[in-house]
Amino acid sequence: MKKFPILILLLTFGVLSNVDAQWTEAGNYVTLSSSSKNVGIGIAAPTYKLEVNGPTKIFGGQELQIDNADISFLFHDPGDIIYSMGVDVSDSRKFKIGNGAGIGDNTFFTMTTDGKIGIGESSPNAKLEVNGNQRITNEIRFKNTTTLKGLVWGASNWTATYSRVDDYGGNLYVMTDDYFYLAGINSSTGAPGNKTLTANTATGTVGIGTETLDPAFKLLVNGKIKAEEIQVVVDVPADYVFEDNYYLKPLAEVEAYIKEKHHLPGIPSADEIKEQGWQVGEMNNKLLEKVEELTLYMIELKKENEEMRQEIDQLKKKIK
Template identity: 35%
Template structure:
């Protein structure tokens, strides 16, 4: 190392006697300073212009790496690709605050990458050969627009994977024009739209948003990837219907293919059968009820077993019918109680007459 640094110092001295190259007792090399603080220190004493250059022999307009200071006695040091315009920087390093600017000499944070509102790629993270290589591309689809796209390949700038909206704070995945804070657009294709869960999503339990059939409205929310379409929850875009363990709510606002457990269920009804107790209500005679039961094997107005198995029951309507039948039964009981009391009174009168008749017979 000692020999290499000495050779570098001699070579630099050979090109320019006034280059001010120094070697310290600690074998450090200083350019522009007699007391280098490291193995190599280049000191321009806060002046403006090129500090160091690495590249071709003729530096005027030659491509290479330039270390420069745009303004004398300022902190930022720029790393440029050409000498053309010192200040229109490629990379700016801020001595105070530790900020780095790429495309700006005034970074507003630890890292500021600016493309001056142009179109195309802003930044790329991936393999060395970038042409259509898979990686992460930050790009702007249209000049002077706010959205910044994050893409998985360079193929089609604008056919974005993720779009970040500078104004409004909207984020689009699969669209560059999100209509809300977050829009995930899978087009009209089938399969998984979004997944939330473990890293390896193949058959892993988690939350899957999927579309079972191409160009259909329902979006399914599933607990596993096993069977797209054998859904846990199905959301119907048109009509606002929801299916749980079914993708076909059949026009119902909520269709559940399974059991429901709840502490309380409230059902709104338009009427209730209190009219049964009105004086003008036509109560069927019990003989007529018996004839109906003998012929149909269920109460009048109540659905049959066959109808219930085929179509299910409307809980609200069924409860109304059950209350109606209880009220009718109450009327039957009231009528029977009246008849019973009348019979008891008649029997009591007959027993008194019988007692009198027996008393007369004893006197004779």
Template identity: 30%
Template structure:
């Protein structure tokens, strides 16, 4: 009998022991000890029944709750070493409500269906914030670009990076092509011939040219600023002003006349009319003006420098003014002399008449 009882007790111990080792293990909540001194609070990996099955014991079903009606955390006292010392920080639930705010604490954005956790570092039970666990539920992104720096703020976390690290441009004048490389990536080559517009028109049209080749054909006429010539026989028509550059300007005439020397043109000397007359008689052209002998003659006629000729013409004009001014002074002097002679003559006439 005793032997049978021993066999029965041994069988029961083995049976219940096997059952005990086959269940999910929890930490000892009374003694506050972990599972066999392990780090896990709940251990289902040691359950052979669940591990050997393809669909049994494979997940954890959370209680479902509507956070908008979740008004208070239970389990007082809260915040003491033996009762929720972290004020439910990290507390995770499955929320069923869509829209609105949680009934307790703060809410990041609006409620959506899915897992939410309570992020609470405030050391007060109601000072935390409910945040969604699902990556797809939060899409807060602020992107700004200031002085080549892109700043992105995602879910309150800011980061910045340079928009462009390196830029290089290569321009090939021969074929008017531009290539741009940004951060090591080279873009499509741009043909600038279609973008660059020349001031000249395409031959026999009013379309602006896109190449730097000037073509003048047919009549040989050139019109700038308009489409037609001003009159018959003209070869160049300019609708606007013309500006040219030169090495000097005829103010040296006045400078030499009044000071005896010109710093503008040291080799210039103002000549009297007698000197000019003698020069013309000998050379058959004005002094300081290019002689026809020095001009290039082509089959179309003489070729001369318009800028040089305009300076020479202004030089002669200024000289004429000075000669006229000098002659005017001589005339005024002679007029005064004539008036004096008239006065003396009148006195003599009176004296002669008084002695008769």
């Protein structure tokens, strides 16, 4: 038996007779209320223009078209609205999902007509904009042929202070126009803990174990350094000592200087070292200078000893 012609007949009869028409079969029924003009499918007393109690299916190739100022669907338990979903015509025809009775009430998902999605953000300015905490259990992968990709913190117009982590040519860049910190984390609050590394990207200075940076030094370390090898570049090596025009102070002059100053000529005093520190490159070169001067003094002493030995040998021969 075909149900639809009978259904149409019953609905027509109900409208014409100005009484409620009802079709039942195995406990299911269709109701047309002549007073409210509401239609119910699977419900005896519909309170909306169309109210369906049961699964609903629209076959492929067909469409469900709704024309209204604000287009919405409400999903709820009886008397308790759970979610609202629809198009907010008054707000640039954005598609919204919320947990209020109307479109725009307690909205947590927004999609604009040009494909931008906001979660917790009603006016997204990017393909995906999230206002709130996120948790991702798997990887985040960026695929972009432009130079602007990666993770960005700050204003979207690139004019204010911002930071960025990005990949360029297979190299990872951590970029900021202010200070960069590598720090521990407070496990209770999530706030930064002690700063292990501090970098000023404007001056190119780095501090390890200290936040106080000095633009005169590229690296400041508050603590001990252990290394297998350190290479220090010196502009003028100490080999100038062996040049013919180098003035090698007589030992008597060196002795007088030591008695007066209590340190070697050309070497900082103990007070100067305490105040200014030990400049590794400069001081190593000065120490090498003193070693080379000592070598020259030893060569001179050896010559003097040879001359004295010859004179002593000659005196011994005369005595014999």
